[in-house]
Amino acid sequence: MLSTLVTRKNAKTLPIVVVDDASFPGWRKQQGKAVQRWLDASTFEPRGNRATLIPGARGPKLALFGSKDASPWAWAGAAQRLPPGRYRLDTELEEAAATDAAIGWALSAYRFDRYKSEAAAAPRELVWPKAADRAEVARxxxxxxxxxxxxxxxxxxxxxxxxxxxxxxxxxxxxxxxxxxxxxxxxxxxxxxxxxxxxxxxxxxxxxxxxxxxxxxxxxxxxxxxxxxxxxxxxxxxxxxxxxxxxxxxxxxxxxxxxxxxxxxxxxxxxxxxxxxxxxxxxxxxxxxxxxxxxxxxxxxxxxxxxxxxxxxxxxxxxxxxxxxxxxxxxxxx
The missing domain is CATH 3.40.630.10 (Zn peptidases)
Structure with a gap:
């Protein structure tokens, strides 16, 4: 599970923008008409464990995460809604919130595979949030x-x-x-x-x-x-x-x-x-x-x-x- 938390981004790393009820309307207004129509069609709401990809000219350009309930369980649920790949937080979080995000992301990768022989699916990786307490996350x-x-x-x-x-x-x-x-x-x-x-x-x-x-x-x-x-x-x-x-x-x-x-x-x-x-x-x-x-x-x-x-x-x-x-x-x- 902890292996899904990585130290650096790569060329394909997608940013995650964290929004809530207060910040989402303003963020939405700053986007182009195409993104606004996409959001309307996706019925995205800034709530815990909600996540959606925002399309760009050459594929997804960012992931949007609703953080009203930014518990580890909300982060775990959101991570499971994203496709495999590498992500990074584009929103600065305080230590407690960043730690919860890292815990939830790692827990989303839990699999009980003791009796399975097939290879694991491609992972969803998150670049360590800057303020996260790494020792606490591991514990x-x-x-x-x-x-x-x-x-x-x-x-x-x-x-x-x-x-x-x-x-x-x-x-x-x-x-x-x-x-x-x-x-x-x-x-x-x-x-x-x-x-x-x-x-x-x-x-x-x-x-x-x-x-x-x-x-x-x-x-x-x-x-x-x-x-x-x-x-x-x-x-x-x-x-x-x-x-x-x-x-x-x-x-x-x-x-x-x-x-x-x-x-x-x-x-x-x-x-x-x-x-x-x-x-x-x-x-x-x-x-x-x-x-x-x-x-x-x-x-x-x-x-x-x-x-x-x-x-x-x-x-x-x-x-x-x-x-x-x-x-x-x-x-x-x-």
Whole structure:
């Protein structure tokens, strides 16, 4: 993704003119009648993620971008509306806006091509905006890329063990301590995480990543990591099960956010907890009307085995809350 941000223009580089509700009428009046008619025909409006090419005598002469909502997502949407080629900003942007533009442009190039053999399509490249914070762009794009790759990976290649290995690699790269609890220790300490995952041959785990100074404000992130959710014995139908590889999206997001925090060396004491399981109707799966004891000590009667997310999060949140962090955030697909 970052390779779509380049350092220099070439002979075919097209300028991007950024307009909004206030500047667009004046800019339009300065153009010739042919361009004005083109704009009328294209129904272009100066809104976020709107983009159009303005024709010249020998092909496009510039790209017009509507910046009312100049978020990274607006830039990503606009970039995807342009043909392959190299572009540069013809409008000066402040640092925050230029950084958002570069982030959005890079994210627009995201492709999950791990299983594809054909060559990638020709890229859309942007000359680095002058005021952009390049280090921040790289941090954000790489963190989001990690989360997206995890979410898109098929469950057959991403079980609880693979999620744990991802966390270990992330921790090793930043000097973080990573502990993975599984087996009998998980059953004893986090019984609901263990119960939900015991129906799968790929055993459940609780991942615990710690990083930062002990004197810094404490931030704890908890992410639901159900690598595949069949519904358990209360089995989902085919349509309901189709996209359940993405039921670990919460885990992916907190791992991506942890990478961003550690890359930026933020002054926090970070803890990341990821309960990761596969909810399958195996021989040892938990059943409707089973009564489970939680880490907190409360008992929970199961009415539906497809309510697994709140069970594993209950144990993980009990663990997180025991330290009374200054900020506690949980992320889950529920």
């Amino acid at each position: 954000v794009v790489e963190a989001i890329g990690l989360a997206r790759d995890l979410i898109n990976t098929p469950a057959g290649d991403l079980g609880p063990a693979e999620v744990a290995e991802t966390a270990k690699r992330l921790g090793a790269a930043h000097g973080a301590k990573v502990t993975v609890t599984h087996g009998k220790r998980l059953e004893a300490g986090y019984p609901m995480i263990h119960a939900v995952g015991r129906g799968s041959a790929r055993g459940p785990r609780l991942i615990d990543l710690r990083w930062g100074s002990k004197d810094a404000p404490s931030v704890t992130l908890v992410g639901k990591g159900v690598v595949f959710d069949s519904g358990g014995l209360d089995l989902k139908n085919a349509a309901g099960m189709l996209r359940m590889k993405k039921d670990m999206g919460g885990a992916a997001i907190v791992l991506g956010l942890a990478k961003l925090i550690m890359d930026a060396e933020l002054p926090v004491r970070l803890r990341v907890l990821v309960p990761t399981v596969e909810n399958l109707p195996g021989a040892d799966a938990y059943r409707p009307l089973d009564v489970l004891r939680s880490k907190h000590g409360k008992t929970v009667e199961i009415s539906n085995t497809d309510a697994e997310g709140r069970l594993i999060l209950a144990d993980a949140l009990a663990e997180a809350d025991a330290e009374r962090p200054d900020l506690l955030i949980d992320v889950a697909t529920l």
